[in-house]
Amino acid sequence: MDDKINKITREYEEKRRQAFSAAVSRKEEIYARLPRIREIDEKLESTGMNAIRTYLTAGLDKETLKQKLKKENQELRSEKAALLASLGFSPDYLKPVFACPLCEDTGYLPDGGRCVCFRQRLIDLSYDASGIRQELAIKSFDTFDAELFSRKIMPGMSITPYRNMQQILAEMKAFSQAFPHNNPHSLIFHGPPGTGKTFLLDCIAKAVLDRGFTVLYLTANQLTSAMEEYRFHRNPQETEKAGMIHDEIPRVDLLILDDLGAEYINQVTAADLFECINTRILSHKSTLISTNLDPEKLRTTYMDRLYSRFKGSYRFIRFFGPDLRTRKQ
Ligand SMILES: [Zn+2]
Numbered sequence: 001m002d003d004k005i006n007k008i009t010r011e012y013e014e015k016r017r018q019a020f021s022a023a024v025s026r027k028e029e030i031y032a033r034l035p036r037i038r039e040i041d042e043k044l045e046s047t048g049m050n051a052i053r054t055y056l057t058a059g060l061d062k063e064t065l066k067q068k069l070k071k072e073n074q075e076l077r078s079e080k081a082a083l084l085a086s087l088g089f090s091p092d093y094l095k096p097v098f099a100c101p102l103c104e105d106t107g108y109l110p111d112g113g114r115c116v117c118f119r120q121r122l123i124d125l126s127y128d129a130s131g132i133r134q135e136l137a138i139k140s141f142d143t144f145d146a147e148l149f150s151r152k153i154m155p156g157m158s159i160t161p162y163r164n165m166q167q168i169l170a171e172m173k174a175f176s177q178a179f180p181h182n183n184p185h186s187l188i189f190h191g192p193p194g195t196g197k198t199f200l201l202d203c204i205a206k207a208v209l210d211r212g213f214t215v216l217y218l219t220a221n222q223l224t225s226a227m228e229e230y231r232f233h234r235n236p237q238e239t240e241k242a243g244m245i246h247d248e249i250p251r252v253d254l255l256i257l258d259d260l261g262a263e264y265i266n267q268v269t270a271a272d273l274f275e276c277i278n279t280r281i282l283s284h285k286s287t288l289i290s291t292n293l294d295p296e297k298l299r300t301t302y303m304d305r306l307y308s309r310f311k312g313s314y315r316f317i318r319f320f321g322p323d324l325r326t327r328k329q
Pocket residue numbers: 100101102103104105106107108115116117118
């Protein structure tokens with residue numbers, strides 16, 4: 001893990017260096033066009049020194065001096081803003097632009113904690129090999145095509161798969177926008193394969209990531225394998241990633257567990273799964289799960305106490321319709 005942290009720290013140093021050097025270039029360009037701005041900047045920078053000098057020579061009392069300087073600085077700033085505006089630039093044009101306004105690309109928040117961008121970078125780096133990020137890049141609510149879903153009513157159903165999907169889509173867009181203030185904040189997508197569950201999970205993951213939250217995306221199998229690896233250290237190449245997953249379970253903003261029920265299930269993995277689901281609920285964190293199992297099958301496959309957790313804290317969302325993956329081929 002230290003390797004990755006060092007790598008990211010270097011990336012951040014480079015990002016900050018670039019942000020500052022780009023700001024310097026902009027400044028030079030502007031100074032060349034409007035030398036008055038350079039004068040203003042120099043005056044603003046020397047305010048402290050001037051204050052002491054004025055204090056000593058003019059004998060003003062502290063409060064009067066403070067007000068006087070404040071007024072002067074404000075005037076200088078508005079003059080500068082007006083000059084920049086005359087060239088069509090915003091007042092912030094000469095300031096460095098950071099990729100993350102929260103930590104200004106230091107990776108740390110003012111309280112000393114790691115910034116959310118840093119933690120997400122760590123998650124991403126651990127997943128680079130898995131291809132999940134590349135997949136997310138092409139999936140979004142905009143590319144989700146509800147037209148693919150059948151407009152025929154299936155036996156026993158009151159609405160068409162198309163109509164169902166339209167409703168789900170609208171709800172999930174709203175869910176992503178309201179994130180993390182949803183109630184309930186955890187969902188189970190259940191239904192047969194090829195009915196759009198995973199695609200929709202990807203869309204939500206992307207929308208939530210784009211809003212600056214951290215997202216950890218795992219298959220149920222990756223989760224249980226990671227927990228096993230975390231305990232037993234069988235595979236040195238996987239230990240670091242397992243540690244990261246273990247640490248992020250209680251704190252990542254959104255945990256996505258894809259394909260629950262496809263993992264190898266025994267008492268140990270079932271206990272790990274319960275632990276993870278329960279931890280998320282106790283820490284009031286959002287978890288999204290997809291499964292091909294229907295609720296009854298979920299109940300019989302997992303321990304009662306896990307199922308009752310789902311019942312108590314999750315909303316079940318049903319997907320149905322013909323398998324899109326076979327239809328497309
Ligand atoms: Zn940040």
